[in-house]
Amino acid sequence: MTATESEQLRYIAAQAADARVNLEIETEGMTLNIGPQHPATHGTLRIVVKLDGEQVIEAEPVMGYMHRGYEKLAEVRTYPQVTTLVNRIDWLGSFANEVPFILAAERLMEVEAPPRAQWIRTILFELSRIANVTLFLGDMAVQVGAITPVFFAFRDREHVLNQIESATGGRFHPNFDRIGGLKDDLPAGWVAETRQAMVKIRSFCDQISELVEGNEIFQARTRGVGVVPADVGLSYGLSGPNIRASGVDWDVRRDSPCGLVYDQVDWKVWTHPGCDSFARFWVRLQETREATKIVDQLLDDIPSGPTMAKVPRIIKVPAGEAYVETENPLGVMGYYVVSKGDLVPFRVKIRSASFSNISIVPWLLRGVYVPDIITILGSLYFILGDIDR
């Protein structure tokens, strides 16, 4: 794409203008393996970068070290079993992984969850977003060298995880969503406790914004680093906060809220025109705050009623195909489910957000310095399970 190329050239020129090594001196390039075992890769992503001094000439992500074959596994698992599996794709916001799959299956079976179930689903969805993004807020600070914020992140994420656990029984892998509703209803006192947790999360956001966002060094490290122009981002399939940080006002929650009750609450989609790493951090910080607001509003009026629609005990999904996507913490996640009327899905194609998000990495890393690689990777925020599936 020509727009892509020209944007990139301009970007490289801007990056290299002030301190480009004199090209007439013959220097030996160096190939540096970042990963598969490296603190910045959150697991086993490997990025092969060719360096000229400290400047990246070429970068290539190597994926698949953690490939677990979920799409294939799903073909030999019944629908309830698949729910357990897909939990583990993005392990930090795991409830959010179940939802689009369940929604796709529900669409095929033509059942709809009762309003109470939809409501609770949305609450848990946002809670898992908070659990995921709070960790990003701390982790991003660690990537640029500040150690303390990540401890705050783990500390306050605990409140949210406790709520998820006391409702679903699973701290990391809730496995709470069922075709036609939810496994169980909320325990008594859960609403009040969640409200308290939201207060804690808001104060955590304030702390982070003072400790990290407002910090001059952090801004110097992130502003203007890893600029993703909107058209480039869209052409690479970026989604979620990453594309909203490039000023694209696109949020599946608002634009096509299928099965979730985002249209019932008053909230805002945050965008930032900065396109850089700082913008991505800022958007996520605002989204965490917004998520606490959504949860608070939803908690106010959960409708009463059953949490499970009438579904047969043994689930056989009628033949057909459905694609449902939701706005997961990492970006747009979609499940394309093809059924032949069996107990097991015929084919499940998972569109995970991180996989698309890091496809821009080679484009983005060309011409940056080694420390910026880490900033960019950190700000794009991927979960290895979400890339390799």
Added chain:
Amino acid sequence: MKLIPGLVKGLAVTGATVVRTVFPKRGLRTLIPAPSKGADTVQYPHVKEAPPTRARGVIALHEGNCTACMLCARECPDWCIYIEGHKEKAPPRRPGGKPRLVNKLDRFDIDYALCMFCGICVEVCPFEALFWSPEYEFSEPRIADLLHDKSRLSEWMETVPDFEDYETGSVAKKLKVPPT
């Protein structure tokens, strides 16, 4: 230009955390340092975490209810449940009736090294024989010891808590845990 530089604000945040951690007390005893109370962490082996009632810690077996129907073993996504049983004659329910054939459980093992704690077995059990206990301290130095057999699984029954009440607005029925 901001009034207070972000660097100073950052220092204030960490500094305030130190003060809050070391001097958590309010009122007269403010100046007595008590970090053990102020810290957000707990000293785990000394202080135990209290998991919520629903926490999926370990699966308990109520042996009397199990009919060795194999539903759980079949639905388990990673096939970590091993069941063997045989049919046995049982005395008639009413005096004078015919003797019944009941399924008797010989073996019921769950391999926790394989289990991924999804809870499907507990859910599909039609006879209320499997329950979740929030107990979480059953790690073993040897992986073979993670295979819990029938008696071990029945012991967990004592730790199964009562089901808790539901939030207002719920129409779900509260289940009962059978006495051990």
Added chain:
Amino acid sequence: MTAVLEIAPFAILADLAYWQVTSIRAIAGLAAVLLVAGTLVYVHLFKLVSFMQSRLGPMEAGPYGSLQLLAETGKFLQKEDIIPRRADRFVFCTAPFVVLVSTFLLVVVLPAGPDAWFISNDLGIYLAMAVSSVSVIGILMAGWGSASKYSLIGGLRATGQLIAYELPLLLAVVGVVIQAETMNLQSIVLTQAEGEIFGWSGIGNPFILTQFLGFAIFMIALQAELTQTPFDMPVAESELVTGYMTEYSGLRFLLFFIGEFATAGVFSAIAAVLFLGGWYIPGLDAGSELFNVIGPLVLVGKVVLLSLLIFWFRFTFPRFREDQLQKLAWKYLIPLSLANIFVTAVLKVLW
């Protein structure tokens, strides 16, 4: 009180043979470096930082985790000493010692009391600055000798950074030297103890008041010399995996670890001597024998205070990028410290 001290060890010291005095000094030097480093690790790295992150830090070994350091040392000593196959064995193995030697040589110029010093001569701070620059070689050796790209990049970054920040460090000291008219650290302490502020000699004249700019520059440059966080690009864990120390394990890693904290302690002590009056506390006679006993403690107290600043910064801030920290050194710190020298010199001549 002085009578007691006359019969205390100090009187005996005078009659000892040269080798005895020397060995006492060597042991005292080791103790000064290791004890201070241990204190810093416990007080700051284990406890202060934990409190910053609202946790408790080590609690199990000894009362309140106070013996944790011994446990850690034992652990490091037991660990396998891994040398990468393609590493330059000799360079790789000597590097930590070079770094450590530089630290131990630094301590010799520090005065801890009117008579408690290792050497006291005109070299003073100049020797300290010269010796501290030797550690760069150790770091380069470690970076190059490890046969690892991360180490190499870390070593190169460390060198670039240390060269850049040695200058402001030295130049910040010059202001103090001009004001005290000596490079002898003992005399610098005495000058501060006997100085007066506009005729008021209540607290002496700690140079932090008159040389505040110098102090600030010194502390910033110090942070960079120690490769602590805003300037820890060379050891950046999240990208270079602790840079030049990547391949080290066991004892040799321990040496680097000790070196890091010992250097932090010694440099804080130098800063304390230069700017905070060293072993002197206001209200007492600087010549008093008492200071031979409490002087070291006072100095350690000041060291803990100054290193608290270092570690507070370290665990609060993100790190600069390499080009940014070079820019900070060359564009701001060096011109500022030159201006500081100029102003100090002019004022010195005018007064």
Added chain:
Amino acid sequence: MSDLLVAQNVFFGLIAVVMLVSAVRCVTTRNVVHAALWLVLVFAGSAALFILLGSEFVAVTQVLVYIGAIIVLFLFGVMLTRASMGDDASVASEKRAMAALVAVLLAAVMGLALFDSFSDTRLVIDEPQRFGVVSDAIFSQYIVAFEAVSVLLLAALIGAIVIARKD
């Protein structure tokens, strides 16, 4: 006094041996980084010799400038340009004769100069030379030379920048 003299002679011998060995290793090793590291020992030895002569200032300056800066820059340059680990056959193979010639000439010139000025002078070292004396000498007796060297260094600095920046 004589005790001190004996000690001085012993240490001079030790230092001289170390310096000689390192100097020889420095030019014979095939590893550039090792050569630079041997050079460190040579410089450290000469600093020690200066201390034996009682000129502490020069000794410390030797450490600060030569070990702390020049060698570091050497190593820096070597590592930046060729990071070849281990021995490098191309080092010290060409232009050996030329190097030997230059070395011999340099040694001859320096030896002559030293003998010429100090042939029968006995240095009496009562106490270490004070900094004040050095600075007084630099800024009065040798002021012209000092300034000339400063200007030369400045010129070199500017020249280096001009060469480095082609744009």
